Amino acid sequence: MYKKKQGLGGWIATILLTLYCLIAVILIGNMIISSFKTKHDLLFNTFGFPKEFSIENYQQVLIKDSLYRNFINSIFLTVASILSLVFVSSMTAYGLARYRFKGRQSLEVYFLLGLMFPIQIAILPLFVIMRTFSLTNTFIGMIMLYTANMSFSLFIFTQFFKELPSALHESAIIDGAGEFTIYLQIMMPISKPVIFTVMTVSFVQIWNDFYLPLVFLAKRSLHTLTLAIYQYLANFLAYWNYVFAAATLALIPVIIVFLIFSDQIISGLAAGSIKE
Amino acid sequence: MKKTMVFFIVCLLAVGVLFSAGQKVVQDGEPVVLSIWEHTPQFELPLRNTLERFMELNPAIKVEYEIKTPDNYLSLLTTAIQAGEAPDLFWHHGTATTDMANLTRQGALMDLTDHIDVSKYSQMSRDKVTWEGRVYQTPAATIDTRAAFYNKDLFEKHGWSIPKTFSEFEDLLGKIKAAGYIPLSLAGRDNWNILFLFEPILAAMYPDWIIDAAVGKARIDDPRVISAMNKMIEWAQKGYYGEHFLGVDEAGQYLSFSRGQAAMTVAGSWTTTTLINNNPEMKIGAFQIPTQDGQKPIVLTYAAGFSVYSKTKHSEEALKLANYLTSIESQQIWVDGLGAIAGLAGVNSGSDLANEIADANLELESFYNIMVLYHAEGESPTKVWEEDNPKLFTGMVVPETFVKTLDSMMDYPGL
Amino acid sequence: MTKSKAYIGFITPGFILYSLFMIVPLGFAIYYSFFNWSGLGSMECIGLENFKRIFFDPRMSRIFNNALGNNFRYMAIAVFVFIPLQILMAYLIHIKIHGHNLFRLMIFLPYVISPSIIGFFALLVFDPNIGILNNVLLGIGLNQLVSSWFGNPSIAFYLLVVVIGWNGIGVGMVIILANMKNIPQDVVEASIIDGASVWQRFWLVELPFLEPSIINVVVLSSIFALTQFDIPFIVGGLNGGVNGKLDFLNLMFFRYTFGDAYFGETALGFGAAISVVVFTIILCIAILQKLVFSRLFKR
Incomplete structure (x- = not known):
């Protein structure tokens, strides 16, 4: 019922919301990634990918x-x-x-x-x-x-x-x-x-x-x-x-x-x- | 319609009653089950080890422990006692706070005087568990203190050495700062961590004040206390805790030390295992901040153990456990599990680091304890201290008026 | 609405459960507020002393007013900033802008994370030494923006509000969004045929239909604003953060009722008095809002 085509305002909204949602993506994503880090890796590498992948x-x-x-x-x-x-x-x-x-x-x-x-x-x-x-x-x-x-x-x-x-x-x-x-x-x-x-x-x-x-x-x-x-x-x-x-x-x-x-x-x- | 609803509620209640009744069936010949409460997960390991050994020795008794969390412990315990459903044994602060007075007044604690032998424990340790001449709690051999932990690798690399006098310590702070590290990481948001720094500073600068105050013969609004506070603030202004330490919390304080950003941190002795586990590859040392004439003062508080609930249904078994918890063997297991410092002949400290922390020649009372010991009726000075000490660094509270406020809530027996 | 006795059957089960487990305990709490009582041992009836202490003891009244002020400041932000944002977000998702399905999930998602984990995130982001924020700022050369964040008295409160908002904004949004699904579509279609712009359609046609959910969210947000506890406690600590900037009424209540984590001195009587005061304030505001809204919308 709402029109499919999206104007400039719509695109700005999409971009702003994407940026906002990025915060959650980064924080939660980091939490999930960090759950595969060893404790020592975590100490120096709180944000970022694990050096080695551990399911310990x-x-x-x-x-x-x-x-x-x-x-x-x-x-x-x-x-x-x-x-x-x-x-x-x-x-x-x-x-x-x-x-x-x-x-x-x-x-x-x-x-x-x-x-x-x-x-x-x-x-x-x-x-x-x-x-x-x-x-x-x-x-x-x-x-x-x-x-x-x-x-x-x-x-x-x-x-x-x-x-x-x-x-x-x-x-x-x-x-x-x-x-x-x-x-x-x-x-x-x-x-x-x-x-x-x-x-x-x-x-x-x-x-x-x-x-x-x-x-x-x-x-x-x-x-x-x-x-x-x-x-x-x-x-x-x-x-x-x-x-x-x-x-x-x-x-x-x-x-x-x-x-x-x-x-x-x-x-x-x-x-x-x-x-x- | 109405009937349906009434029926619904009756059913819900009935199911609840059945459910719980079903769980209470105890068969003969099964071991007696004791319950015991501890207030912090930090003590889970030593408690578990101790209880496992106890159950080995007493196969007819099974002990189930429950670890609560510190911020809720007291309310849970009070609730359980008021409701008459407390565990057979439980930890509390003993005479370090009003816990002991309240719990004995309530009649919640079993008198252990004739059941456990505390004679081998030191006076300070026995005081923690004694109320009006009777023993209500198992004593603990663990000593709690504060210490300056330092990063041995960094010290070696830069040729820094452990200071022998207070001014050497201050010089060291300056040198570390100049080398681009945080000299002393501090949680500026946490009033406890600020206390654990303030107490060693006070002990190193004015041990004489503490000795007098411990027996109620010196006032809190003494110029010496003000001067020690000013020293702590001066170090903040010199950037010795890091530029933005006001935003650091307890975890941040330890983590910046473990990551090698800070060369030292002053913290409680009970954090030893945490610091070691955080970064097992780092070599950590510890010392007490020295006085100007080269003495090594140490601020001591004794821990307390467990009380037996007066309404326990298994008093014989509970007393057996209390007795075991008082033994040298169990204290050794506890101290080992915690990596703690031992304050009892026959019990050895948990680690080399613990021995370094305990390397001192002047035992002093804690500033906080002095406030607990001699506070007057009414509002408690410790509460005001807890709420306001971080404000010393923002200037919202100044030492002169702060100590005046605290002083007004005190009642000194020696003056 | 119908006149029939059938309502008794509908209300009774809920009424009994709610009264037994919520209101009876609350009654006891009010009763405690007239006593000097640590929570153990004897209770000493002291009449209105506890209340006098809250309002007239110079130190206590300062702490109370500061906390109350923070609660109100937060309530104002929740109502005048967060709710328009929630409506906007819900609407953008409702009109299916690109990525709306993902936004719906991602905006709500922070609410799912338990407050203790949020506190942990706050450490990883805002800690001045090990936190990512200062390290990124230093890394890109914006040294002058490096701050002690929650230790900085001039921004700590707003930072906390942002964290609370980030955590909870999705709730109001889904409530409003559910309401948007009830807007009769033929009315909207008619307005489109009449040539209304998106803007006009929103203000004149759709917004009036959202009145019930917006009222809900206003009432609930106000109550939540005045009962804030979890995140301030976990992020700012029990003593109300730097210079008391992060102190809230329920934090004060908790601090005085159960004492500090390490050396608690409990004061159930005094604590109950604080919660009774808080309770009274909220009740007044809720009734006031109810009156205003029913006058405003003539219901």
Whole structure:
């Protein structure tokens, strides 16, 4: 629909953005390249290609320090949390945005409170609560925590659902559909772009979170990848060649997820489906 | 609709309970499992070695360690203790900070006085683990100090030698600068690294002040302290830390030394292994900055070990481990693993470099510890020191008013 | 909007989870703020002393005001510089300029890198001695531009803002981009047929449709600006960087609550008071924004 030919302004934009993106390419590219350097090479050659190509860092990280286990933990925890988060928060947002009732406005602000204070200050009472339900050192506890931390995604969903034309809902009612069916079978499919946006952003946040796993997944066998990397980093001068390898490993799944999801964002919406 | 939701929540909770309950089943005949917490990955290797040996000696006990990170350790420990779920043994600062007072007041620590024998340890080392006459923590044979590390190859190449007096040291700084190297790499952004430089300067210039202050008989706003601060600032103005040292952080300080850009760096003794591992091909030496009359002062602090949680379910086994951690054998494993300096008869220092660092003839208290020892009620001077010492170099804080502020938070028993 | 009791079923599960794990703990935090409490041992109720200390103790109020100022300065930059940039970037990708697929990935990608790794990058780039930046500048003869970067009080703050922006700008961009996909295409097509230029089409036709996502991003960016912690902590250190230029409220909170990494003296009561103050400020701003926006767009 937009014209294919690109004017001068377009080309300038392309060039500027290319230069901007070059920063990320250089830094991330350097990280990946450096993960194949030996420690001594790295010391004098922080930027640039390795003198000799070594996979020793990966052997150490993946096999000797068994980071593959942390990797599996991370994947499981993140995927399960995202699904639970998107389901619960979109449902709550739907209830908030599509129905008229007393106290709705205040409830919206109430659900935003979660973004306004550092979780660290609440960690002690949270710990007590988690223990009361025997949820410490369990993935299910973590999934519930990440789901409860829904302010961001709920906010995005609420604003989105508000914009949807009410005609959709009304016509479905006339067709005799139940409230939950309308949400699941009519609203969710239209919400694809926003669902995938929330998924992408939440994926990164949960994947990169080390604080909650540090507190609630004390057992070594339950550690996530980010937690493992964080512990390398806490003593990073001793391990900085491993840091590069571990960080590269951590990056791969997120890039894959982003590529899949962002294509969904772009192609997710059939033209005209929410016309008034 | 409503029912579905209630059902959903009940399910979620139920699964959670089942999940965790399932993990708590312990069968008879299996070894008792103890948990132990350490605060920094730097100590992982010595801890692992020590525990492996302990488990060899006691096959009926299995010890699982957890390494936390320094910036979160205290909050995690406090949280676990408050929630009644602390590990069987855990590290803390002992009497070096308010940790010991708080933890004993809380009743979180088991009294070890009648269970472990600390008599062979030095007085300073025992003080770290003793509170109101009772021992609550295993002592450590490791001494923490600061030292000037130097690049032996560079020194040889340019014919520089280890200074014998303070003015020789200053001359050396000038010579290195003239030769185009950074004389003394310093993390101008890191208040700890600034402390670890300031303390040796103070010790070399005014050991008499430290001796008095250590017993509460000298004030912090003493002209001698101001003069030592001014010396540290003067070196910055002469470019002895590099032109742009204000932008350097801890890692940058060590890396520029390991890459041979800086000829020396003053740092904590616990960085020895890091510096060696960073560039194994470089020959590193170390010395203490001398006084003007040729003495070699050393600023000493003793490390502390582990406490037993008062509510541990396996007190017998936990005490066995505490006992082992107090033994000469375990201390030797620890010191070797860390490459550290030993402060206990029968334990040898971890490396040649450690011996060079310990080559001194005047033991002095740390400036920071003096503030911990004699601070008054209310705001803590160490906090102000930590927040503001880098500002000495930008001129936002000047020594005269800085020491006045610190002094106002002190309470000297000897004056 | 519909009037029906069905909303109860939709909201309840989320409400319970959120209240139990987020709001109840927050309630406790507010309760702590009235106590002198290290986090261990006895709690001594001291009323409003903690709050008085934040606002009236000369040293503490100076630290607090400095941090608050930095938060606000950053918020202003986030709203007035970053958001227009995010809209621009999203739009350029939306109209499929050359390389748009790659840009979409590469602009978002820095967000994926965990803050600790960002701190590591900052060392490799900005360290005055070993960093690439000074070495490149020296290499090409621009000696006068060599700087101590994060150690230079006059540029440290802006440098940090650039790092934070580089890291997070992709988030707002994808939110706005997702919104652009909802612009009814027949309206856009009609404007093209009517002969509107790219510029006119953007301002008059497309921008109004972006209102919901832009409001989202404004609200979220403001909250994030006031709760900045990770990157300032990792890049600038716990004590707020050179001359306190990199100090932020949550950094101050963390520093006083849990103490320093090496010799921490914890003060949970005082720390809670700081976070309650921060929380109140954010809440006021969020409510204010909500009022302004609903007045502005009559909803």
